[in-house]
Amino acid sequence: MSRDNEKPVELDGNSLTLADVIDVARNSRSAVLHPSAVSRMAKSRALVEKWVAEGAENPIYGINTGFGSNQDKAVAMKQVEQLQTNIILSHAAGVGNVAAEEVVMTMILLRANALAKGYSGIRVEVVERLLDMLNARVCPVVPEKGSVGSSGDLAPLAHMVLPLIGHGEAFWQGERLPGAEAMKKAHLETVTLKAKEGLALTNGTQFMTAIGVLTLMDAEDITKIADIAGAMSVEAMKGKSDAFIGDVHQLRAFKGQIDCAANIRKLIVDSKLVDTVDADTQKKRQDAYSLRCMPQVHGASRQAVAFVRSMLEIEINSATDNPLIIPQETSPTGNAADRSVSAGNFHGQPMGLSLDFLTLALAELGNISERRVARLMNEHENYGLPGYLIESPGLNSGMMIAQYTAAALVSENKVLIHPASGDSIPTSANQEDHNSMGSIAARQAREVLQNIQQVMAIEILCAAQAIGLRMSKGQNPGVGSMAAYELIRKHVAQRESDDQEELHRDMQNVLELVQSGELLQLVNEALVAGGRDQSVLA
DSSP: OOOTTSOOEEEOSSOOOHHHHHHHHHHOOOEEEOHHHHHHHHHHHHHHHHHHHTTOSSOOTTTSBOSGGGGGSBOOGGGHHHHHHHHHHHHOOOEEEEOOHHHHHHHHHHHHHHHHTSOSOOOHHHHHHHHHHHHHTOEEOOEEEOOOSSSSSHHHHHHHHGGGGTOSEEEETTEEEEHHHHHHHTTOOOOOOOTTHHHHHHSSSHHHHHHHHHHHHHHHHHHHHHHHHHHHHHHHTTOOGGGGOHHHHHTTOOHHHHHHHHHHHHHTTTOSSTTOOSTTTTTOOSOOHHHHTHHHHHHHHHHHHHHHHHHHHHHTTOOOOSSEEEOGGGOTTOOSSOEEEOOOTTOOHHHHHHHHHHHHHHHHHHHHHHHHHHHHHOTTTTTSOOGGGOSSBTTBOTTHHHHHHHHHHHHHHHHHTSOGGGOOOOBTTTTBOOOOOHHHHHHHHHHHHHHHHHHHHHHHHHHHHHHHHHHTTTOOOOHHHHHHHHHHHHHSOOOOSGGGSOHHHHHHHHHHHHHHSHHHHHHHHHHHHHSSSOOOOO
16 A cells, blocks of 8 residues: 555654554655754764864764774875765675565665664765655665674665665666666755765664564564464364463463464354364364464464564664764763764664574474474374365375475474574674674574465465365354455365366465465454454454
């Protein structure tokens, strides 16, 4: 949905929300500087210009010195502008695949918001031009690899800045163009950077944080979709509802666990499958862990996701430059002097650790989902369903290989959950001797998320196939599971034999329902309309 006519997000460096970020990145909402940000930015810029005008007899890092281990190399005052262009051109050293447009748009937004805090010493007009690029959807070409996540995401941010100064490449209206040409076609002028500005634009965690925000928002949805998938599997295997009783979870009192159990209860309301006692289930006293322990496993992942949200909410409103330009009158602690402070707010460790945690939490949702899929396939464990959920097994393989694919994806995730933040390698002649690898953590989290979306789609597809077999015998699932089943059947036919369709097409169709949000929306609508407590999934 386009948000072109909606009020722009006003950036003041302090109040940006994750919902705002998604609106800008995915719904094309525009962004502008708040007047309070303009005032603060002008104060810190005035300090930089004052120091430059005075000749800056004392070295000020990044203004009249080199960068990194070149901190001890003096730069003549007549060369301070060239220094700022040089940092962009020399630091644009990224490699690999080009970052998605939504990632780059988020980078621009987050960098502008960090600069809007007013502690970077950059001119207001430079940030306004950066936002002009965002609003016109001039998307710089940013390679994904090359950041070690300290001193900021230097290479990705430098690539982001290139078109602003008439270099590099950018996409505009679907066409990949030289940066200067893209700016011209969008009717935007390039800028010449002045003292401190190149450094201000490249010192920050905005690449890793951009990927982190986008991944988190999709992760919040996938925790709910995991509950839908799990509930459908409980229905398909005639599971027991005891494991989801509210009293049980209040006795442990983890919010994620409580919420998951409540979601399962909502989804299976009015089920004719859950708690069934028949020839297939009469000896069953309890379900396997992958069914019975869903609240504990899904819930733990939910709480990890909530923690990562809290970290990202802080980071998107943080100043992550070096040096920070702190005027006395805007000092957060009331310091009595104007200062240029060299410190380490660019270090990506808070994001690296958090995103590694997110990766692990997402991977666990996939691990337990794949185990439910495996049980659905096994005629000795699925309580009366045919092997591989197909009539005439042998002639037909049914859903057999869907489980193989899920197994492959969760196995791949076991490689990707190696914590990137557990590694460090020194750079800049050992001046920068501890690095966060936060951008790698972010990219791994995103890749695991994409794998998990597919695993969930596979479970939903298989559970729908199983429920269809149950329904042919007059046993219907609960309100939420039925809504999911009916949506799947609008896009994927019940599989009667292998020759009716290539299996990957069915898997892709369900994946699109998962990724688009259509599945979650429709199930929520069904719960509100037909559930006993008439509330959406927590």
